[in-house]
Amino acid sequence: MTTAAQILNQFQATGVETCFHDRHIEPQIYAGLNGSNWSIKDYEARGGYQALRKVLGQDGAEALTQDQVIATVKESGLRGRGGAGFPTGLKWSFMPRQFPGQKHLVCNSDEGEPGTCKDRDILMFNPHIVIEGMIIAAYAMGISVGYNYIHGEIFQVYERFEAALEEARAAGYLGNNILGSSFSFQLHAHHGFGAYICGEETALIESIEGKKGQPRFKPPFPASFGLYGKPTTINNTETFAAVPWIIRNGGPAYLACGKPNNGGTKIFSVSGDVQRPGNYEVPMGTPFAKLLELAGGMRPGRQLKAVIPGGSSSPVLPASIIMECTLDYDSIAKAGSMLGSGAVIVMDDSRCMVESLKRLSYFYMHESCGQCTPCREGTGWLWRLVDRIHRGDGRPQDMEVLDSVATSIMGRTICALGDAAAMPVRAMIKHFRPEFEAFIQKKNPQAVASA
Amino acid sequence: MISEATKARFAREVAKYPAEQKQSAVMACLSIVQQEQGYVSEASEAVIAEYLGMPQIAVHEVTTFYNMYNQQPVGKFKLAVCTNLPCLLRDGGKALEHLEQKLGVSMGETTKDGLFTLQQCECLGACADAPVMLVNDRNMCSFMDDDKLDQLVDSLRAVEGKQ
Ligand SMILES: NC(=O)C1=CN([C@@H]2O[C@H](COP(=O)(O)OP(=O)(O)OC[C@H]3O[C@@H](n4cnc5c(N)ncnc54)[C@H](O)[C@@H]3O)[C@@H](O)[C@H]2O)C=CC1
Ligand SMILES: Cc1cc2nc3c(=O)[nH]c(=O)nc-3n(C[C@H](O)[C@H](O)[C@H](O)COP(=O)(O)O)c2cc1C
Ligand code: SF4
Ligand code: FES
Numbered sequence: 001m002t003t004a005a006q007i008l009n010q011f012q013a014t015g016v017e018t019c020f021h022d023r024h025i026e027p028q029i030y031a032g033l034n035g036s037n038w039s040i041k042d043y044e045a046r047g048g049y050q051a052l053r054k055v056l057g058q059d060g061a062e063a064l065t066q067d068q069v070i071a072t073v074k075e076s077g078l079r080g081r082g083g084a085g086f087p088t089g090l091k092w093s094f095m096p097r098q099f100p101g102q103k104h105l106v107c108n109s110d111e112g113e114p115g116t117c118k119d120r121d122i123l124m125f126n127p128h129i130v131i132e133g134m135i136i137a138a139y140a141m142g143i144s145v146g147y148n149y150i151h152g153e154i155f156q157v158y159e160r161f162e163a164a165l166e167e168a169r170a171a172g173y174l175g176n177n178i179l180g181s182s183f184s185f186q187l188h189a190h191h192g193f194g195a196y197i198c199g200e201e202t203a204l205i206e207s208i209e210g211k212k213g214q215p216r217f218k219p220p221f222p223a224s225f226g227l228y229g230k231p232t233t234i235n236n237t238e239t240f241a242a243v244p245w246i247i248r249n250g251g252p253a254y255l256a257c258g259k260p261n262n263g264g265t266k267i268f269s270v271s272g273d274v275q276r277p278g279n280y281e282v283p284m285g286t287p288f289a290k291l292l293e294l295a296g297g298m299r300p301g302r303q304l305k306a307v308i309p310g311g312s313s314s315p316v317l318p319a320s321i322i323m324e325c326t327l328d329y330d331s332i333a334k335a336g337s338m339l340g341s342g343a344v345i346v347m348d349d350s351r352c353m354v355e356s357l358k359r360l361s362y363f364y365m366h367e368s369c370g371q372c373t374p375c376r377e378g379t380g381w382l383w384r385l386v387d388r389i390h391r392g393d394g395r396p397q398d399m400e401v402l403d404s405v406a407t408s409i410m411g412r413t414i415c416a417l418g419d420a421a422a423m424p425v426r427a428m429i430k431h432f433r434p435e436f437e438a439f440i441q442k443k444n445p446q447a448v449a450s451a
Numbered sequence: 452m453i454s455e456a457t458k459a460r461f462a463r464e465v466a467k468y469p470a471e472q473k474q475s476a477v478m479a480c481l482s483i484v485q486q487e488q489g490y491v492s493e494a495s496e497a498v499i500a501e502y503l504g505m506p507q508i509a510v511h512e513v514t515t516f517y518n519m520y521n522q523q524p525v526g527k528f529k530l531a532v533c534t535n536l537p538c539l540l541r542d543g544g545k546a547l548e549h550l551e552q553k554l555g556v557s558m559g560e561t562t563k564d565g566l567f568t569l570q571q572c573e574c575l576g577a578c579a580d581a582p583v584m585l586v587n588d589r590n591m592c593s594f595m596d597d598d599k600l601d602q603l604v605d606s607l608r609a610v611e612g613k614q
């Protein structure tokens with residue numbers, strides 16, 4: 001007899017489209033995956049946990065000191081893959097290693113930035129790479145307890161990660177006296193349950209503490225006041241996943257496969273109007289045009305119109321500008337946007353920018369945690385304005401109002417969600433103003449046509 | 452009331468946190484209750500509050516803050532379709548409309564036979580799989596074109612004897 005669970009299983013993604021294809025370039029994190037080789041034996045066969053052995057001095061050579069591990073990560077040029085691009089080695093060096101109480105390590109797998117779906121494939125198909133990266137980080141900072149906070153919507157991934165944790169414990173990689181050394185580290189999984197804001201690191205900490213996820217003021221940064229009020233280092237899933245390769249191959253090798261100040265590979269989640277949406281791991285500094293080609297290019301007969309290069313919070317760039325960019329923090333920033341989480345949302349010439357902005361504005365209004373007035377009121381106001389323009393009820397002064405509401409949110413809120421809501425609005429107006437004005441002057445062309 | 456089996460599941464979650472930080476397990480406990488009972492009732496909140504040694508209002512704050520907790524009973528299958536922009540560009544909106552027609556309900560409603568509740572939701576973190584839909588919080592269904600949506604709904608109806 002078939003059960004409901006069996007039926008639902010038939011619709012589960014296999015990863016073939018998004019992860020197991022030969023269109024990565026020199027992959028490090030996604031290399032050699034096929035969906036059935038996620039478990040510990042397969043990971044070890046791919047060279048897994050060798051970096052940890054090296055760090056603990058179990059490969060015949062001397063153990064690395066904490067300072068050596070941090071120095072290697074600094075040398076690699078690894079920057080946080082969660083979106084802000086903060087140098088990882090530097091962040092690790094902020095941890096007060098001599099702090100007498102409990103310190104914590106947290107992995108941010110709350111991937112919820114519209115367009116981003118890379119951490120899900122890492123955790124589902126290569127969970128041990130994240131576990132190994134976290135153990136090494138914990139060693140470097142002298143931390144004995146860690147949590148991985150996993151987006152509540154990807155529950156199957158949470159279960160997979162818990163299974164991988166069990167394997168790692170059984171193999172002696174996690175727990176007391178790891179591989180017979182004096183170093184101990186306990187790691188647990190924690191799941192969210194539907195709140196975009198919990199991806200913000202201090203909201204995430206509140207959430208692990210069993211509260212609603214409302215961001216805290218920074219500073220103090222988690223490095224000094226984090227989980228349970230104790231020093232805490234938080235990194236993104238992909239950031240931790242990069243660490244084993246860096247330890248095995250050295251900092252300079254990692255830096256060499258990217259660009260100066262932009263070391264390593266980066267996974268880009270390509271969504272929207274391309275023929276083959278999916279995750280693509282490529283060296284930092286790869287031309288955007290190359291990524292577009294890997295993703296199958298545009299659909300026949302369609303032209304590229306615009307790209308949101310780093311998740312929905314990053315400013316949109318018109319085709320002419322993005323086609324000149326390379327994919328690294330510096331190039332995209334110079335073009336006026338952000339590399340962010342690496343979520344590349346592609347839009348072709350059939351797309352209406354007013355409608356697109358309307359949906360994004362709805363999202364930010366829906367997900368504002370409500371703590372700061374400019375964000376709570378401003379996101380609602382932005383959505384109502386864009387909705388009104390889209391319905392054909394826009395007023396001539398609405399463009400100015402939109403711009404001024406967005407401007408007055410920016411820099412006046414506790415967390416970056418306020419900015420994330422405002423930046424897309426300003427970029428849309430900057431690059432696609434005539435499209436908005438056409439809606440205001442002519443009223444909604446669709447409404448007129450169907451009237 | 453909460454069974455011993457459920458309590459064992461709670462205990463497994465509580466064990467992840469320091470003894471004086473049991474409250475950290477509240478999200479997991481609430482989701483366990485929701486999986487077993489379909490929603491989070493006030494009575495469940497009270498039991499969890501007592502189990503974790505926290506005020507009931509603090510539990511309620513968590514239930515109401517996070518989008519996925521059902522504060523009311525829902526249909527046997529809660530279908531949450533992502534309509535955020537990346538999905539919208541790949542027929543996420545169309546999938547929602549198709550289900551509205553197929554099930555004869557509007558977004559947010561439950562079918563008369565109590566089988567399906569239809570919702571729109573925000574990014575599920577599976578954007579390249581669009582159209583995507585999350586069923587009962589725990590089952591991600593990918594590449595849901597109209598044919599697959601029909602197949603899913605028809606099969607679930609059949610298995611529940613409501614063809
Ligand atoms: N991956 C995703 O799903 C999403 C990613 N984002 C990204 O998040 C970014 C914003 O994140 P924030 O955490 O607000 O950025 P931030 O710039 O405040 O911090 C970045 C990291 O560096 C640390 N840091 C910065 N200065 C520090 C200091 N002086 N001392 C100690 N630590 C310090 C912070 O603790 C944090 O871990 C945006 O750029 C956006 O791209 C936003 C939404 C979702
Ligand atoms: C509204 C908001 C949502 C965020 N969501 C995420 C997220 O889902 N995943 C993530 O890694 N970082 C997210 N961040 C960034 C984190 O606050 C933090 O910078 C990051 O986890 C640090 O890790 P990294 O240095 O390895 O990038 C978000 C930030 C904001 C303001
Ligand atoms: S900016 Fe918005 S989401 Fe961030 S703390 Fe303020 S109200 Fe909450
Ligand atoms: S936008 Fe729909 S899953 Fe991300």
